[in-house]
Amino acid sequence: MATVVAVLLGQRDRISPTSLAGLAIGLFGVAAILGSDLRATGFLPLAQLVLVVVGYALGPVILARHLSDLPAVNVIAVSLGLCASAYAPVAAAQWPRMIPATGVLSSVAALALVCTAVAFLLFFALIAEIGPVRATVITYINPAVAALLAW
16 A cells, blocks of 8 residues: 555655565455455444555655654654544543553553554654655564464
């Protein structure tokens, strides 16, 4: 999807036949993980999935085109703040009756720091180095990692 968005927005990255084959294999892998019975999931989860895919595709292109001259930490802080404000009503509606255990809170903090903040910094550096289209290739392994961890 990032390749399609980048080309539509005038990005000058070239798309080779090997890249297109990789995209097709990645799409097939995601379809294999989701399964063939899409009726079981319902419309809303599928719509949310499409929204995430479009976000993954647009984000690096917007970053490379319009935000590359800004400090990465500032861009990350604003984007995470906007995300937190979008999730705040859902979190408030599902507020737990008890404070989670220290281990749970520590795990969430570690995920937030390592898997989000540090990962964003590395991803922004990767986008600056190789461009938005090639940088999104790293996200192709996400479904495989998720499937292995869930197994």
